[in-house]
Amino acid sequence: MEEIVQHLTPILKEIWGYIFPNEIELHWGVLIVLYPYLTGLVAGAFILASLVKVFNVKELQPTYRLAMLTAMAFLIVAPLPLLAHLGHPEKAYEILITPNSASAMAMFGFVYAWYLMAVLCLEIWFEYRRDIILWSQKETGIKKWIHKIISLFSKDISEKAIHFDKKWVKIITIIGIPSAFLLHGYVGFIFGSIKANPWWSSVLMPIVFLFSAIVSGIAMVLILYMIITPVRGKQLDILCLDKLASYLFYVMIIDFSLEALDFVHRVYESEESIKILAYLVSNKLFISLVVIQLFMGMLIPLAMIALIKISKSPPDLKKMVYFISAILVQVGIFSTRWNIVIGGQLFSKSFRGLTVYKITFFGLEGFFASVIVFCLPFILLYIFTKILPPWEEARNP
Amino acid sequence: MKNKIIETDKKVERRSFLKKIAILALAPIAFGFLGATDKLKTVKKWMLENGYIPSNHKWGMGIDISKCIGCGRCAVACKNENNVPKEPFFFRTWVERYRIYENGDVQVDSPNGSMDGFDNSRTTNKKMLRSFFVPKICNHCDNPPCVQVCPVGATFKGEDGVVLVDSDYCVGCRYCIQACPYGARFLHPETHTAEKCTFCYHRIVQDKLPACVEVCPTQARVFGELNKKASPLVRFLRMNKIGILKPSLNTEPKVYYANLDMEVK
Numbered sequence: 001m002e003e004i005v006q007h008l009t010p011i012l013k014e015i016w017g018y019i020f021p022n023e024i025e026l027h028w029g030v031l032i033v034l035y036p037y038l039t040g041l042v043a044g045a046f047i048l049a050s051l052v053k054v055f056n057v058k059e060l061q062p063t064y065r066l067a068m069l070t071a072m073a074f075l076i077v078a079p080l081p082l083l084a085h086l087g088h089p090e091k092a093y094e095i096l097i098t099p100n101s102a103s104a105m106a107m108f109g110f111v112y113a114w115y116l117m118a119v120l121c122l123e124i125w126f127e128y129r130r131d132i133i134l135w136s137q138k139e140t141g142i143k144k145w146i147h148k149i150i151s152l153f154s155k156d157i158s159e160k161a162i163h164f165d166k167k168w169v170k171i172i173t174i175i176g177i178p179s180a181f182l183l184h185g186y187v188g189f190i191f192g193s194i195k196a197n198p199w200w201s202s203v204l205m206p207i208v209f210l211f212s213a214i215v216s217g218i219a220m221v222l223i224l225y226m227i228i229t230p231v232r233g234k235q236l237d238i239l240c241l242d243k244l245a246s247y248l249f250y251v252m253i254i255d256f257s258l259e260a261l262d263f264v265h266r267v268y269e270s271e272e273s274i275k276i277l278a279y280l281v282s283n284k285l286f287i288s289l290v291v292i293q294l295f296m297g298m299l300i301p302l303a304m305i306a307l308i309k310i311s312k313s314p315p316d317l318k319k320m321v322y323f324i325s326a327i328l329v330q331v332g333i334f335s336t337r338w339n340i341v342i343g344g345q346l347f348s349k350s351f352r353g354l355t356v357y358k359i360t361f362f363g364l365e366g367f368f369a370s371v372i373v374f375c376l377p378f379i380l381l382y383i384f385t386k387i388l389p390p391w392e393e394a395r396n397p
Numbered sequence: 398m399k400n401k402i403i404e405t406d407k408k409v410e411r412r413s414f415l416k417k418i419a420i421l422a423l424a425p426i427a428f429g430f431l432g433a434t435d436k437l438k439t440v441k442k443w444m445l446e447n448g449y450i451p452s453n454h455k456w457g458m459g460i461d462i463s464k465c466i467g468c469g470r471c472a473v474a475c476k477n478e479n480n481v482p483k484e485p486f487f488f489r490t491w492v493e494r495y496r497i498y499e500n501g502d503v504q505v506d507s508p509n510g511s512m513d514g515f516d517n518s519r520t521t522n523k524k525m526l527r528s529f530f531v532p533k534i535c536n537h538c539d540n541p542p543c544v545q546v547c548p549v550g551a552t553f554k555g556e557d558g559v560v561l562v563d564s565d566y567c568v569g570c571r572y573c574i575q576a577c578p579y580g581a582r583f584l585h586p587e588t589h590t591a592e593k594c595t596f597c598y599h600r601i602v603q604d605k606l607p608a609c610v611e612v613c614p615t616q617a618r619v620f621g622e623l624n625k626k627a628s629p630l631v632r633f634l635r636m637n638k639i640g641i642l643k644p645s646l647n648t649e650p651k652v653y654y655a656n657l658d659m660e661v662k
Contacts, residue, residue: 020491095568
């Protein structure tokens with residue numbers, strides 16, 4: 001109680017205009033920024049992986065398994081920020097056992113469970129099954145047993161069985177694409193369906209979320225691939241990088257167009273909320289929206305990739321540009337999530353004032369907690385690559 | 398023939414296996430549902446013991462803006478009656494002051510939610526066009542967005558039209574606070590569950606008036622039945638031109654304002 005009062009009292013002085021008294025406390029903080037960011041990476045990495053299996057983009061093969069494991073690592077961590085921000089995390093199971101069928105948020109558990117169990121786990125299992133069996137035959141000790149358990153003690157690696165695996169990987173990927181759309185489109189719907197909030201309430205929200213998710217997923221796999229490969233002492237596959245950068249570029253164009261459409265639509269319709277939103281964008285969100293999200297995260301990477309594609313640049317320069325672009329994109333997409341989640345709570349629903357967001361450092365909803373949540377997927381990914389090495393040379397011939 | 402039998406056996410096996418999986422998956426939902434209905438029965442029993450039958454009532458409130466003098470007694474009474482934290486960030490009801498100047502500028506404030514009243518000091522020399530006070534409260538919408546979004550069904554609209562929160566069920570996700578267009582909800586800093594005006598439910602089931610209505614010195618607030626002709630609220634609705642807040646959102650509020658100004662949102 002005292003903590004929250006100490007946190008809120010200085011904010012009283014920083015309020016501009018009039019806000020409802022209950023609005024001084026900003027309810028969804030940096031953890032809820034992380035949540036759509038993390039699920040976006042899951043959906044994006046999965047869509048990238050599905051390009052290999054469904055659309056037969058051969059160049060991306062080196063990143064296929066890495067993308068799947070990345071999606072898995074981020075998906076496992078995704079509900080943690082949600083859980084940590086609840087007033088009563090110990091009651092979270094109620095969302096599963098007494099869900100309110102009218103609530104978009106109540107669907108979370110089901111969409112999440114479907115995606116984790118029916119899509120990612122199954123696809124990874126079918127994809128790796130043959131390799132796991134072969135690895136476990138060669139290994140000894142605990143590793144042998146881990147692989148035996150993961151393979152669910154299956155032993156059949158006859159041609160027929162492998163054919164069956166391959167068929168199912170393809171089928172699951174085909175089911176997985178709409179599921180990934182559902183997973184992240186649904187996160188967009190949580191915000192887009194709040195009619196009380198004009199900054200969120202938009203039918204485009206799920207689609208914008210989806211495409212920015214794909215952008216961030218491709219960029220994340222590109223970054224991971226470019227860091228991990230040299231660390232392992234291997235050569236980067238420049239064809240694969242070129243393809244990744246091309247897809248990144250195309251999806252960013254779509255994402256940019258959608259966001260531009262949203263912007264133009266808002267300005268053109270010029271509804272009741274337009275004045276306060278314009279003030280919000282030109283003041284409180286200027287740095288994070290115009291400078292970071294739009295220029296650093298979108299226009300500069302787009303221009304850099306376009307330039308490098310037009311000019312016949314040497315591979316080393318290409319690699320550098322791709323890497324820097326992907327990092328900028330990552331920062332930009334995080335900023336996008338920030339602008340949506342935090343930005344949507346900075347203005348009053350009386351449309352007469354703005355408040356401020358003061359991040360706390362300690363505690364479950366603080367800065368350090370979110371840094372830990374952000375680092376967890378990378379630790380998980382490291383463990384996954386130890387158990388299920390995604391590298392080409394680890395594949396059994 | 399033998400092969401065929403084995404195949405059918407396999408099919409039967411698979412079918413019963415899938416059945417078991419489905420039962421296993423649905424069992425917790427069934428238990429949850431049973432638990433929830435059980436709880437509902439307890440609540441109903443409590444009400445009936447008090448002689449209160451929710452379906453016989455439909456509650457609403459009328460607020461006459463021209464009568465409000467901004468004394469803030471309602472906000473004080475509400476906090477005392479309902480154990481609302483005294484800090485200036487948590488309100489079930491509050492009063493706003495609107496000052497509209499000749500040049501079209503609008504100044505709105507609600508220092509400490511009007512708990513200490515309003516002071517007369519002015520920060521500008523602009524000429525005043527009109528000024529008034531607006532008490533705010535949960536609108537007990539007939540189409541409540543907060544109820545729609547609650548993931549666990551902790552907030553609900555009773556048969557008597559009152560929107561309530563079951564703090565035993567509330568997980569503190571705060572989605573309802575985001576969904577409320579009127580800023581009428583807050584998270585209780587001690588219980589960490591969503592809180593809002595209940596029309597003083599503990600009082601109305603005993604045929605008493607909500608605290609804010611009881612203490613209002615000018616009778617700016619009128620509480621009563623919406624479906625009974627003899628009710629003071631129906632008379633209020635008959636005698637006044639009525640406005641509601643944010644009609645475009647189709648929340649269908651059951652708090653009705655007489656003499657509402659276009660600047661009030």
